[in-house]
Amino acid sequence: YDAVIECFLRLYKKGYIYYGKRMINWCPKDQTSVSDLEVNHTSVQSSLWYIRYPGADGGAGITIATQRPETVLADVAVAVHPEDERYRSAVGREVLVPIVNRRVPVIADRRVDPAFGTGALKITPGHDPLDNEIGADHKLPVLVILDAAGKMTADTGLYAGMDRFAAREAVARDLETAGLIERQEPYTTNVGLCDRCKTVLEPYITDQWFCRMDELTKPAIDVVRQGKVRFHPERWTKVYLDWMENIHDWNISRRLWWGHRIPVYHCAGGHLIAAREAPATCPECGGTDLRQEEQILDTWFSSALWPFATLGWPAQTPDLAYFYPTNVLVTGRDIIFLWVARMIMFGLEFMGDVPFTDVYINPMVQNLEGQRMSKSLGTGLDPLDYVEQGYGADALRYALALRCSQGQQDLRFGEKMLEDVRNFNNKIWNAARFVRMHLEGFDPTVLGPAESFGVIDRWIRSRYGRVIGEVTAHLEAYDFDKAARALYDFIWSEYCDWYLELAKVDLYRQPPDPTRRWVIQHTLWTVLEGTMRLLHPVMPHITEEIWQALPHRGESIVVAPWPQARDMAIDEEAEGQMATIMAVVRAIRSLRADLGLLSAAPIAPVLRAESQSRALLESHREYVVTLARAPGLTTDIDGIRRPGTVGTLVAGVEISLEIAEADRARARKRLAGELASIGIDIGRTDSRLADPAFVTRAPAEVVEEERRRIGHLRAREHALAAYLRALA
RNA sequence: GGGCGCUUAGCUCAGGGGUAGAGCACCAUCCUGACGCGAUGGGGGUCGCAGGUUCAAAUCCUGCAGCGCCCACCA
Numbered sequence: 094y095d096a097v098i099e100c101f102l103r104l105y106k107k108g109y110i111y112y113g114k115r116m117i118n119w120c121p122k123d124q125t126s127v128s129d130l131e132v133n134h135t136s137v138q139s140s141l142w143y144i145r146y147p148g149a150d151g152g153a154g155i156t157i158a159t160q161r162p163e164t165v166l167a168d169v170a171v172a173v174h175p176e177d178e179r180y181r182s183a184v185g186r187e188v189l190v191p192i193v194n195r196r197v198p199v200i201a202d203r204r205v206d207p208a209f210g211t212g213a214l215k216i217t218p219g220h221d222p223l224d225n226e227i228g229a230d231h232k233l234p235v236l237v238i239l240d241a242a243g244k245m246t247a248d249t250g251l252y253a254g255m256d257r258f259a260a261r262e263a264v265a266r267d268l269e270t271a272g273l274i275e276r277q278e279p280y281t282t283n284v285g286l287c288d289r290c291k292t293v294l295e296p297y298i299t300d301q302w303f304c305r306m307d308e309l310t311k312p313a314i315d316v317v318r319q320g321k322v323r324f325h326p327e328r329w330t331k332v333y334l335d336w337m338e339n340i341h342d343w344n345i346s347r348r349l350w351w352g353h354r355i356p357v358y359h360c361a362g363g364h365l366i367a368a369r370e371a372p373a374t375c376p377e378c379g380g381t382d383l384r385q386e387e388q389i390l391d392t393w394f395s396s397a398l399w400p401f402a403t404l405g406w407p408a409q410t411p412d413l414a415y416f417y418p419t420n421v422l423v424t425g426r427d428i429i430f431l432w433v434a435r436m437i438m439f440g441l442e443f444m445g446d447v448p449f450t451d452v453y454i455n456p457m458v459q460n461l462e463g464q465r466m467s468k469s470l471g472t473g474l475d476p477l478d479y480v481e482q483g484y485g486a487d488a489l490r491y492a493l494a495l496r497c498s499q500g501q502q503d504l505r506f507g508e509k510m511l512e513d514v515r516n517f518n519n520k521i522w523n524a525a526r527f528v529r530m531h532l533e534g535f536d537p538t539v540l541g542p543a544e545s546f547g548v549i550d551r552w553i554r555s556r557y558g559r560v561i562g563e564v565t566a567h568l569e570a571y572d573f574d575k576a577a578r579a580l581y582d583f584i585w586s587e588y589c590d591w592y593l594e595l596a597k598v599d600l601y602r603q604p605p606d607p608t609r610r611w612v613i614q615h616t617l618w619t620v621l622e623g624t625m626r627l628l629h630p631v632m633p634h635i636t637e638e639i640w641q642a643l644p645h646r647g648e649s650i651v652v653a654p655w656p657q658a659r660d661m662a663i664d665e666e667a668e669g670q671m672a673t674i675m676a677v678v679r680a681i682r683s684l685r686a687d688l689g690l691l692s693a694a695p696i697a698p699v700l701r702a703e704s705q706s707r708a709l710l711e712s713h714r715e716y717v718v719t720l721a722r723a724p725g726l727t728t729d730i731d732g733i734r735r736p737g738t739v740g741t742l743v744a745g746v747e748i749s750l751e752i753a754e755a756d757r758a759r760a761r762k763r764l765a766g767e768l769a770s771i772g773i774d775i776g777r778t779d780s781r782l783a784d785p786a787f788v789t790r791a792p793a794e795v796v797e798e799e800r801r802r803i804g805h806l807r808a809r810e811h812a813l814a815a816y817l818r819a820l821a
Numbered sequence: 822g823g824g825c826g827c828u829u830a831g832c833u834c835a836g837g838g839g840u841a842g843a844g845c846a847c848c849a850u851c852c853u854g855a856c857g858c859g860a861u862g863g864g865g866g867u868c869g870c871a872g873g874u875u876c877a878a879a880u881c882c883u884g885c886a887g888c889g890c891c892c893a894c895c896a
Contacts, residue, residue, distance in 0.1 A: 520855090
C-alpha cells in the first residue's frame, strides 16, 4: 500500500497525473471505466439505418447512415468531407435533427470518409469517441441522452428510462413512421465488450483520472531498442514497440470496491489535494469540507510496481539492493502491455533502471481442442488436479517444459502428455534403483584401481559430456523444450537402453572382475549424478530424491554446482567404435525378428569385418553376445555366405546366419525386400551422381559423402544378392 | 484495415538447403535378475496449395487457402 500511494504521489507531483471529464469505455453493468486494453472486440450482426435529416429551411436535406438511431436525439451537427462535391453547397447550412427537430449545422471535416454510407456523418459528441473529437474541434455542445446504467435519461421524453437497445428499436420505429428512414441494411460491426462481464461497453463521459504516457514511454522504448531488455522469442519486441509508440494516456481510475483508493481529496472549493493522509484544511482556500476521491486505481497500476515493491520499496532494503534489477521475467503474451510494459516504465521511473533484462514469453496453454483455458467455457485445467491424480508436480512441470517450444504461441495440453512423462519419471526412478543396487561398496571419494575406462565407458562419458553442453546451451537460449528433450533422449535411449544393459555384463560377470566393477560403478554414478543435476531445473523433486540417495557432496541438489562440459572430454574414437557395436547388435536383433526366431533360440551369427572392426568386435564379444542374445557368435569367416545362410551388411560388418530349412522362405522375403529398397535408393541417388551439374557444382564433401553412401549401398546389395542366390 | 503465428506419420510436436524424425497410438515378438508406467523388431508421411530461386527445397522467396491470435475511433 505504501508503495502504491508513494508512486501515485510522485507521479502526481511531476504533473503526470491529471483529472477531468473524459470520454472513456464505460461498462453500464459494472458502472466503471475500463481501459482500452480490457476491451474485447467482437463482431456482431446489426443494421445500418439511412436516415434523412430535412433541411432546416425547407431545402434539400441530407441522409446519413448510422448503427445507433437512438443517439440521434443527441446529435449536434452533420459532417461531410470538405472536398465532397455532393455536399459542397450544404456546408454552412442547417438541417433538422429528426424527432427532436433541433436545428444543427452541416460542417466539413477531413475525418469523414466520403466512401462510407452516404458520405455524411451525424455528430454525437456525447456518445462517440470520433464525434467527441470532431465536436470539440468545432466547438459544438455535448448532449447526453444515456445515464450510467445505459438507460435513456429523463429529458428524452417518450424514451425516458428505456434501455439503450430498446430505445434503438423504438427510435428506429418512430423514424420509420415519420418516413425518414430511406432504407435499412444488414451490417456487421465491431462492438467492445467488457472483459469482466461481457456487457457491451458504452463510450461515456465521466470524471476520470489519467496518467500521461509521453515521458514514461520514452526511456521504456529506448531500453528495448538498445537491447537492455530482450524479449524471447524476439518477435515480441516489435509487438511491444508498436504499442508503446502508439500509446494513449492511461485511464487509471476505476469505480470498483476492491483496490487502492486514489489519495486525492476534493475540497468543496473545487481544489484537489494529493496527500498520504487526509488534510484538515484545504491549503488553497482553507476550506474544511474535504472528501477523498471515491475511485480506486486500476489494478495494473499497482502491479506495475511489483519488481521493486515486493523487495521493500520505497524502503532501501538489502533485498532491493541485491535483487534489483532482476534478470528474467517469465510470463504470457496476454499481459505484455498490461503488465510487462508498465513494469518497465515504472521501474525506470522509480528505480532508474530496468526491472529485468530478459522477458520470456511462454506459449498459452490450451486444451486438446485448441480452446483457451476458461472458467466460463469449462475448459480450465487445474494443475493441482493432475498432481493429485498421481502424476506428480514434476511430471506436470516437465511436460510443460517439453512442449513450450519458442516458435509456438499456443500449447495444446492433454492428459496423455502427462502419461508420457510419468513413464519417463518411472524410468528414471528405476534406473536409479538399479544403480544404487550395484553401488554397494563404492565411494567416489576413494580412488579406485587405475582408471582404465573401456570403450563402452568412454562412450557414455563422451555422450554425457555432449549432453551437458547441449542442455546448458539450450537453457541459456530459453529453449526449455530442447533441453528437456535432450535429457529425455539421453537418459532413456542411451544411458538406460545401452549403458545399463552393457554394465550388466560386467556386474554379473563370474568370476567377478573388481577393476571392471569399479569402472562401471564409477561411470554409472558419474553420469547419473550429473544427469540429475542437469534435469533438476525441469524436474525438481525426483532429482533431489535420487541425488540424496546417491553418494554426493553438498546438502541439496538445488545448490549443487552445474555440470561443466569441459570436465567430460568428447571421445570421438569411442563414439565411433560404439556405433559399430550398436549397429551389429541391432542388425542381429533385426535378423532374428524378421526370421521369426524366438529369443530363446540359440543363434550363432558369423561376423566378417576388416581387421580393426574385427578386433573391436572380438574384444567386445561378450557385450554383443548378451545384447543381441546370440551365444554362438563367432568371427570365423568360413561361415560367411554359405548355402543356407542369410545375412546383411552394416557399418562395414557382414553378419551371416545359418538358418533352418523351414525359415528359408522368410529369409528370402526379407532379402528381397531389402534389395528392393536398396534398388530404389540407388536408382534415385544414382541419377544425382550421374548429373554433371551436381558433381561439378555441389560442394566436394557432399559429392564425396554421396559416393560413400552409394558405395555402401552397392556393397550391401552385392552381399544380399549373394545370400539370396545361396537360398534359391 | 494493419501485424503476427501455425499448417510435417492417426494424435501431440521436433527439424529448418544435401533427399524426413520423436513420443503416444498401431502390428509382431519377448516375458531377461532396474523398470510391463517395460524390452526388441516393424508398418505408416508426394512435409497445406501454386509458382520461383538453386546442381539440390519440407527447409529460402512470392502469391493463395485454412485455422488461431493481436492491434485499429470508419459512422
